[in-house]
Each structure stands twice: as C-alpha cells, then as structure tokens.
Amino acid sequence: MTPTPFSQTPPAANTTLLEVHDLSVHYGYGAGATKAVQNVSFRLAHGEFVGLVGESGSGKSTLGFALTGLSKPPAHIEKGRILFGGKDIASLDAEQLREQRHGGIAMVLQSGMNALNPVRSIRNHFVDIFRAHGHVERSRWTARATELIGKVELTPQVLDRFPGELSGGMRQRVSIALALSLEPELMVFDEPTTALDVLVQHAVMNTIIELQKSENFTAILISHDLGIVLESAQRVMVMHEGRIVEDAPARQILQNPQAPYTRMLLSHYADPRAEVVELPGFADRQQRKAEGASRTEAATHTPTVSPRTRRTDQHAMVVENVSKIYPAPRRGEAPVRAVDNVSFTLEPGAALALVGASGSGKSTIAKLITAVEKPTSGSIRFGDLDVGKLNRRHFRRLHRDVQMVFQDPYSALNPLHTVEYALTRPVINFTGLTGTDARRRVLELLDIVGLSPVEEFAAKLPHQLSGGQRQRVVIARALASDPQVIIADEPVSMLDVSLRAGVLALLEDLREQWGVSLLYITHDLLSARVVTDNIMVLNGGAVVERGVTADVLQNPQDDYTIRLLDAIPNPRKVVA
Amino acid sequence: MTTSLPPTTAAIRAPLSTIDAAPSPWKVVVRVASTVWSNGKARIGLVMLAVFILLAIFAPLIAPYGARETGFERSADGSAAHWLGTTAAGEDVLSQLLYGAQISIFVGLVAGLLSTIIAVLIGLSWGYVRGFGADVINFVVNLFLVIPGLPLMIVIAAYLSGGGIGMIIVVVVITGWAWGARVLRSQTQSLRSRDFVTAAVFSGERPFRIVFREILPNMTSLIVGNFFGAATAAILAEAGLEFLGLGDSTVVSWGTMLFWAQNSNALLTGQWALLFAPGLCIALLATSLTLINFGVDGISNPRLREGTKK
Numbered sequence: 001m002t003p004t005p006f007s008q009t010p011p012a013a014n015t016t017l018l019e020v021h022d023l024s025v026h027y028g029y030g031a032g033a034t035k036a037v038q039n040v041s042f043r044l045a046h047g048e049f050v051g052l053v054g055e056s057g058s059g060k061s062t063l064g065f066a067l068t069g070l071s072k073p074p075a076h077i078e079k080g081r082i083l084f085g086g087k088d089i090a091s092l093d094a095e096q097l098r099e100q101r102h103g104g105i106a107m108v109l110q111s112g113m114n115a116l117n118p119v120r121s122i123r124n125h126f127v128d129i130f131r132a133h134g135h136v137e138r139s140r141w142t143a144r145a146t147e148l149i150g151k152v153e154l155t156p157q158v159l160d161r162f163p164g165e166l167s168g169g170m171r172q173r174v175s176i177a178l179a180l181s182l183e184p185e186l187m188v189f190d191e192p193t194t195a196l197d198v199l200v201q202h203a204v205m206n207t208i209i210e211l212q213k214s215e216n217f218t219a220i221l222i223s224h225d226l227g228i229v230l231e232s233a234q235r236v237m238v239m240h241e242g243r244i245v246e247d248a249p250a251r252q253i254l255q256n257p258q259a260p261y262t263r264m265l266l267s268h269y270a271d272p273r274a275e276v277v278e279l280p281g282f283a284d285r286q287q288r289k290a291e292g293a294s295r296t297e298a299a300t301h302t303p304t305v306s307p308r309t310r311r312t313d314q315h316a317m318v319v320e321n322v323s324k325i326y327p328a329p330r331r332g333e334a335p336v337r338a339v340d341n342v343s344f345t346l347e348p349g350a351a352l353a354l355v356g357a358s359g360s361g362k363s364t365i366a367k368l369i370t371a372v373e374k375p376t377s378g379s380i381r382f383g384d385l386d387v388g389k390l391n392r393r394h395f396r397r398l399h400r401d402v403q404m405v406f407q408d409p410y411s412a413l414n415p416l417h418t419v420e421y422a423l424t425r426p427v428i429n430f431t432g433l434t435g436t437d438a439r440r441r442v443l444e445l446l447d448i449v450g451l452s453p454v455e456e457f458a459a460k461l462p463h464q465l466s467g468g469q470r471q472r473v474v475i476a477r478a479l480a481s482d483p484q485v486i487i488a489d490e491p492v493s494m495l496d497v498s499l500r501a502g503v504l505a506l507l508e509d510l511r512e513q514w515g516v517s518l519l520y521i522t523h524d525l526l527s528a529r530v531v532t533d534n535i536m537v538l539n540g541g542a543v544v545e546r547g548v549t550a551d552v553l554q555n556p557q558d559d560y561t562i563r564l565l566d567a568i569p570n571p572r573k574v575v576a
Numbered sequence: 577m578t579t580s581l582p583p584t585t586a587a588i589r590a591p592l593s594t595i596d597a598a599p600s601p602w603k604v605v606v607r608v609a610s611t612v613w614s615n616g617k618a619r620i621g622l623v624m625l626a627v628f629i630l631l632a633i634f635a636p637l638i639a640p641y642g643a644r645e646t647g648f649e650r651s652a653d654g655s656a657a658h659w660l661g662t663t664a665a666g667e668d669v670l671s672q673l674l675y676g677a678q679i680s681i682f683v684g685l686v687a688g689l690l691s692t693i694i695a696v697l698i699g700l701s702w703g704y705v706r707g708f709g710a711d712v713i714n715f716v717v718n719l720f721l722v723i724p725g726l727p728l729m730i731v732i733a734a735y736l737s738g739g740g741i742g743m744i745i746v747v748v749v750i751t752g753w754a755w756g757a758r759v760l761r762s763q764t765q766s767l768r769s770r771d772f773v774t775a776a777v778f779s780g781e782r783p784f785r786i787v788f789r790e791i792l793p794n795m796t797s798l799i800v801g802n803f804f805g806a807a808t809a810a811i812l813a814e815a816g817l818e819f820l821g822l823g824d825s826t827v828v829s830w831g832t833m834l835f836w837a838q839n840s841n842a843l844l845t846g847q848w849a850l851l852f853a854p855g856l857c858i859a860l861l862a863t864s865l866t867l868i869n870f871g872v873d874g875i876s877n878p879r880l881r882e883g884t885k886k
Contacts, residue, residue, distance in 0.1 A: 372774065396780045404778050412771040416793045422779075429780030477779065 017218050018044040018067070018186060023080030025059070025066050036062040036075065038242040044186070044220070049212050051229030051250070052222045053265070054239035055496040056467070063239070064190050064222045068107045069097045084186070102133045106184035108176050110191035115175055116163035122149070122174055123159040129181050148177040151215075153207055169200035173207065180215065187212075190222045197358040198523045202567040205232060224496065226265045227569030230254055238262045268497045272529040272553045273565060280501050282508075282530045314348035314515070315383035315401070317369060317485055322378030322388070324364055324541075338364040340541035341378070348484065351511060351518040353528035353549060356538035357564065362521045364541075366487050369519070371398055382485075400430050403478035405507075407490040409470035413462040419446070419473050420458040423480055430481035445476040449506060468499035475506060479514075486510075487519045492527060504531050525565060529553055537561045608796070611871065618871020624864035628857075632677035641668040643675035643828040651845060660849045663833075664840035672828050673853050679829035680861065683741060683814045687748040688807025694749065695756030695806075696792070696799055702757065703764025704787050717761075720754035729813060733822040740824040744817055748810045756802040763798055767791050800872045804865040811865075815858050830854035 025037040126145040152173040193201040324339040380387040406412035660669035818831025837850035
C-alpha cells in the first residue's frame with residue numbers, strides 16, 4: 001500500500017521555488033472576457049508535492065498552463081506575477097522559455113499518452129530532447145534513456161517500440177520519463193491518470209509518488225479527483241470558480257475542511273466496503289429498502305398506484321451462456337474472446353451492476369443485449385424476442401423496451417440538433433404521438449429529468465448545456481419510449497463529482513417510480529454500491545464473482561475484486 | 577442534489593399551459609448565413625461573388641452593345657466608345673465580358689450543384705452501408721478517380737459534340753463528382769461510429785433518416801466546401817473546354833472569348849485586353865468562391881465560433 005506521503009518530514013531546504021503573486025488569467029479581453037483564474041497567490045517550497053483540486057471549469061488547468069508558460073491565445077495573463085527561481089515567467093520570450101525547460105519546469109499532460117509521435121520510436125523521442133538541449137553527451141544517450149525509462153518502471157526494450165505498440169499506461173509512463181529527462185525542478189502533472197483504466201491509474205500514481213521522493217523534484221498535481229490528490233500530496237489547494245478557496249496540508253483538509261466547497265467535495269467520497277454507505281442525496285441502501293417496505297405497506301391502503309406498476313407484460317432479460325469472439329486483430333494472433341460464457345437474468349425492476357476494468361467485456365455485453373452486436377454463441381431472450389438473432393428491421397421492437405444511457409454525454413447528443421429534436425424523434429417513433437401531443441410529451445420528459453424551465457431547455461443546443469444537463473437529456477431520451485430496461489454504460493464517469501450524485505439519484509428514482517430495470521455498467525464500485533442490489537464482477541470476459549452488492553463488496557472472494565477495491569482512491573484510507 | 581419527480585399522471589392531466597410550435601428550421605439557415613458572414617475573408621468573397629452575379633443578371637442593361645453585335649471597327653484598341661476594344665470580328669469586348677459572365681456563373685453553379693448532389697448521395701450511402709454494396713461503389717468511384725480528368729473530358733466532349741452548354745455541364749459533372757464522394761464517405765465513416773448515431777438507432781430512426789438528418793448536417797461545411805470547390809473546377813473546366821474549341825463556339829462566354837482571342841493572335845497584335853480581361857474574370861470568380869470556403873469551415877463546428885468551456 002502507498003506509504004502516507006505527508007507523514008515524512010518536510011524537505012530541509014525550505015526555500016521558495018515558485019511564487020505566484022495575485023495572478024489573473026483571462027480568456028479574451030474587456031467585459032466579455034472569461035475570468036478563468038482570479039487573484040491567485042501561493043508559494044511552493046523546494047521538494048513540495050502540492051495538489052490542485054477543482055471541478056471542470058474551475059481554472060485549474062489554465063493555472064497549470066500559465067505556470068509553465070504554455071498559455072495560448074486567447075488565454076493571457078491579465079495581471080500578477082509568476083516568479084520561478086526569482087525570474088518572472090511571463091516576461092520570457094519563446095527561446096528563453098525553451099532554454100529554461102532544462103532544469104526548469106516540465107509538464108505532463110492528461111493526454112500525454114497521445115503526445116507521442118506515432119511514427120517515431122520511443123528512443124527517438126528521447127534523442128530529440130537530448131539533441132535540442134545538448135545536456136547529455138552523445139555517447140551517453142542510450143544509457144541515459146535506459147536509466148530514465150527504468151525510473152518509470154519500464155524495461156529497456158520499450159525504447160525500440162513505437163507508441164502504437166504500447167498500452168495507455170505505458171505511454172503515460174514514457175511521457176513522464178520524457179518530462180524527467182530535462183531534470184526539471186518543478187513538474188506539473190495535469191490529470192496524469194484521468195484517461196487511464198482504474199487499475200493502471202493506481203499503478204501510475206504510485207510511480208509518480210515514488211519518483212517525487214527519489215528525484216526530489218517539486219510537483220504540482222492537478223486533478224479533479226480529491227481522493228487521488230489526498231493520497232499523494234502533502235498540501236492541497238482547492239480551486240473553485242477561478243479562486244483558491246482553501247490551501248492547507250492534506251491531513252487538515254481531510255480532518256478539518258474549512259471551505260464549504262471542500263466539505264461538499266469530501267462528502268462525495270465513501271468506502272464502498274463500509275457497513276453503511278451514504279452519499280449526498282442517498283441514504284444507505286439497506287435502510288432505504290426497509291423504509292420502502294413500510295411505505296409500500298402503507299401504500300396498499302391508499303389507491304395511488306402509478307400506472308407503471310400495474311403493467312403486466314414486464315419481461316426479464318435472460319442471458320444464457322453467451323460468448324463473443326472477435327477475429328484476431330493481426331494475423332497470427334489469437335482471436336479476442338471479449339465475453340466468455342456469461343449467463344444472468346435481469347428481472348423486471350431489478351438493478352444489476354456489471355463491474356470490471358476496461359477490456360473486461362462489460363461494454364460488449366451491453367452491445368450484445370441491445371442487439372448492436374451478435375453473440376458468437378449462446379442466447380439472449382427478452383420476452384418473445386430472440387435478441388441474439390434479431391434482424392436490423394426489428395430493432396424498433398427491441399428498443400421500445402430496452403434503452404441505453406451513454407457514457408459520454410458530450411458525444412451522445414448530435415451537436416446540431418436542439419434538445420427538442422433529440423427528444424421528439426423517439427417520441428414520434430415509439431409512441432406515435434405527433435404535433436402538439438409529441439411536444440407535450442417532450443416537455444414532460446424534460447420535467448421528469450429535472451430540467452426546468454422546460455421550454456427554455458427544449459430550445460437549447462447541446463453545447464449550451466453542462467455535462468450533467470446533457471446527461472439528463474440523454475436519460476430523458478432513453479425514457480421517451482417508456483422502456484422496461486435501461487442500460488447505463490458508465491453514466492457518470494465523465495461528470496464532475498458534485499454532479500454524479502444528482503444523475504445517480506435520478507436513475508434510482510426512475511427505477512423505483514417507473515419499475516424500470518437497470519443494468520448499471522461501471523468500474524466505480526462506490527456508485528455500484530449505492531444504486532444496485534446485485535453485482536457481477538467481470539474479468540477477461542468471464543464472471544469471476546456475483547452476488548448481493550453489499551455482500552460482495554464487504555467480503556470480496558476473488559483476487560480481482562479485491563484489486564479493484566484497493567484501486568479506489570479514498571481519502572479516508574490515508575487516515576486509517 | 578435531489579430531483580423532484582412530479583407524478584406523471586398529474587403532468588398529463590394538467591398540460592403545460594402554453595405549447596408553442598417547435599422552433600422554425602429557418603433559424604438554422606440564418607445561423608449558417610451569419611456564421612459565414614462573420615468571417616472577414618468570406619465576406620470579401622461573398623461581395624465579389626455578388627458583384628459578378630449582379631453584373632451577369634443585369635448585363636442586358638449595363639452592356640453598351642449586344643454580345644453578338646458586329647460591325648464596329650475590327651481589332652480596335654480601347655477607346656471611349658469601346659473601353660476594352662473590339663474583337664477581330666468587330667464585337668465590343670466589354671459587352672462580351674458582361675454577357676459571358678452569365679454563362680460562366682451559370683455553368684459553375686449548376687455543374688457544381690449537380691456534382692455535389694451526386695457526391696453527397698453516393699458518398700453518404702457508401703459510408704454508411706457495409707459489405708458487398710460498399711465494394712461495388714468503391715470499384716466505380718475508383719474507376720472515375722484513376723482516369724485522368726482532362727483527357728476524359730475531351731473524349732466525352734468530342735463524343736457529345738454540338739450539345740452546347742448542357743453538354744459542358746454533363747461533362748463537368750461526370751468527371752467531377754468522384755473526389756467529393758470519396759471525401760464525404762470517409763467523414764461519414766468516422767461519424768457513423770459516434771455515440772449520437774448509435775443513439776439515433778436507439779431512438780428508432782430508419783437508416784435513411786440517420787444518414788440524412790443526423791450525419792449529413794454534421795458535414796455541412798464539407799459539403800458546402802465541396803460545392804464551392806466543384807463550382808470553381810466547373811468554371812475552370814468550362815473555360816478550358818471552350819478554349820480548346822470543344823464547346824459551342826458561337827456562344828459568348830469567357831472560354832470562347834479566350835478561344836477567339838487565341839485564334840486571332842490577340843497577343844501578337846498587342847490586344848492584351850482580349851486575353852487578360854476574361855482570364856482575370858475567371859481567376860477572380862474562382863477566388864471569390866475559395867474565399868467563401870474559409871467562412872464555411874465554422875458552420876458544422878459550433879465550438880469554432882462560440883467559446884465554450886472544456
């Protein structure tokens with residue numbers, strides 16, 4: 001397990017490396033300018049590991065780019081100074097900036113793994129840097145590259161590979177090694193692990209923490225995930241709407257958060273293994289179940305049964321011994337067995353979690369039960385429909401009852417159609433309503449997902465909505481056909497922590513009120529714990545563990561489940 | 577964050593008081609037009625194109641003489657009566673230039689439009705279907721792409737000789753659609769795998785509607801760009817074919833002006849205006865269309881215009 005980083009003694013040389021004084025960064029000029037960073041001041045001592053936390057749009061990346069002198073128009077420093085080793089970064093020209101990259105400031109980007117040139121080997125990437133700065137003798141190039149690649153826990157063979165031959169985690173390690181090659185005094189990590197798989201994320205974070213200690217550089221870790229930051233950084237700065245609202249040692253943030261915003265962020269973390277799991281807007285599931293039971297008893301006396309619960313033609317989704325084999329990606333390689341002999345039944349009104357790291361086959365299962373892909377063997381039945389052999393012409397029959405909520409709300413809505421159009425189409429296709437009736441139904445759907453004033457939201461284009469609002473539109477669209485089954489493929493993984501609970505609560509309410517069954521696909525065990533009753537853990541396409549969600553997470557049997565649980569960043573683990 | 581869920585039955589019983597009609601599709605047109613206009617280069621291009629079109633439409637009013645009116649002094653230099661001089665046959669060059677704009681712009685716009693329509697129909701369906709159908713289209717498109725354009729044009733034009741403007745348009749369309757189809761197909765293929773297309777399948781949409789209502793609007797800039805490119809190519813091809821004498825040489829167009837100027841050795845006699853004026857007009861018209869294309873880029877990507885977060 002990761003050693004608690006802030007228990008170590010502060011570096012002896014407690015001198016200031018970086019000083020930011022009253023910095024404001026704006027996008028654009030004049031009254032219409034977006035004030036991304038406002039009046040930020042802080043100082044960094046040599047060897048410090050500082051976390052910078054904030055949600056999307058808080059200005060954290062803008063600040064990171066300003067520190068490294070990488071701000072691009074229309075972003076510009078409105079006022080304030082950034083003193084690095086006594087020099088003002090803003091006053092440097094491009095060539096001075098390039099020179100100071102050696103022994104100065106390096107940055108590792110979120111998409112750093114895509115920052116590698118696909119047609120050049122990893123060795124060439126190192127050579128380019130050595131040649132540009134001339135700080136390593138030609139005879140030592142290979143030795144130095146091998147040494148650097150070793151620091152990020154990769155083998156020297158990697159040097160002769162091309163970026164396309166490496167996994168995402170390996171590429172991110174390479175870009176960290178490249179940043180290290182200039183022996184920087186300050187490393188800025190901008191969401192270094194966000195694009196990586198959970199298990200890999202954990203391993204790369206550990207490498208960064210180890211490196212920071214052994215190389216003793218000063219580090220700023222920019223992340224949206226307070227859990228990751230608290231696990232690794234000594235000091236945490238919390239950013240909200242362009243301002244730093246809290247700047248305190250990690251332990252203090254955790255035990256005694258001052259700013260209400262920090263408290264709100266912290267309230268969204270919990271240990272999925274705990275006896276009682278509560279999130280804002282969610283009481284513990286077990287307790288809710290108990291309350292719900294008494295409520296239904298009470299309800300039997302009053303005839304206020306919603307129209308949906310009276311529905312008699314509810315079907316279960318029955319999946320039996322399903323396998324999906326994709327042809328080999330390259331000649332001579334084995335075919336890919338994406339799903340391996342999986343069986344389960346999704347009862348009407350039930351909530352089932354499908355959990356696993358990326359590549360575990362969970363999204364393939366979603367494609368199979370929505371007939372987007374055909375299974376290689378096995379059968380999938382929904383009522384009298386044989387989903388596995390469903391013809392394209394009969395898709396409407398299936399999609400009337402089985403709908404999907406997509407992972408990425410930014411790509412699931414056509415950018416050129418208004419919300420109204422996106423919702424009107426399924427209403428017309430599935431319910432046969434037209435004209436004013438269809439419009440009334442659309443506005444009703446918007447009301448159900450909590451987007452009001454409805455008229456205003458109906459007229460909006462997707463880019464005028466926030467991520468959470470877009471995901472609500474996607475959910476409203478899934479509801480348009482009045483479905484029996486909703487498949488939610490990582491519905492909250494692209495959203496800010498504070499928005500997640502709202503979307504999850506919406507899904508949960510819909511399930512309870514409308515009797516919709518939910519297949520919840522995720523790698524996030526905490527959200528699985530709060531919205532589902534049963535869970536299946538997938539590894540390499542096969543089910544390795546299944547059972548009641550709370551039981552499985554509290555007493556995991558399989559190694560893989562335990563590893564997934566350990567990989568969850570949880571600030572409370574640090575204190576324990 | 578909690579969501580209040582009103583009971584659905586109540587929502588149905590108490591309909592929302594005012595239900596207006598859905599927003600008009602004309603808004604989209606206005607949005608597109610203002611986007612193109614907001615680009616400086618495109619504005620210059622639009623103004624140039626508008627001037628050419630107005631000159632062409634009002635040529636009968638503006639032109640000092642008729643296009644085929646002969647009987648003036650032959651091969652005269654510019655003068656107050658004939659600003660750009662006269663041709664070897666004794667026609668007024670300025671009048672011919674103004675009337676010639678009609679043919680060039682007409683051929684450019686019609687041939688550009690027709691070849692774009694073919695490119696869109698073939699490119700989009702080719703990009704969306706998989707399997708045998710796609711292979712067949714692939715073969716046909718590649719066939720048109722590997723045949724050298726100008727020789728093919730000359731062969732077809734010679735075969736259809738005497739067809740006049742209609743023939744030229746047919747030749748330009750036949751030889752001009754394949755490249756656009758290929759570009760639109762690859763864009764369709766990349767859009768086909770986007771989530772919103774899958775979401776449209778889940779919304780119960782038919783393939784035809786998915787292709788033309790979900791995918792096509794996202795390629796507006798490519799299609800409009802393709803149209804202006806095809807129109808430019810058509811104007812140049814028309815001038816080229818007529819210059820080679822393959823069109824109807826009795827029609828007055830910029831291409832035939834060049835053809836007759838070359839025949840009468842206008843450069844040797846020092847009558848540069850005979851070659852220079854139609855040549856410059858062709859170049860300026862092509863330039864105006866290319867400039868408009870700069871503004872078209874912003875249409876299908878709203879983020880290129882409005883600064884949004886993330």
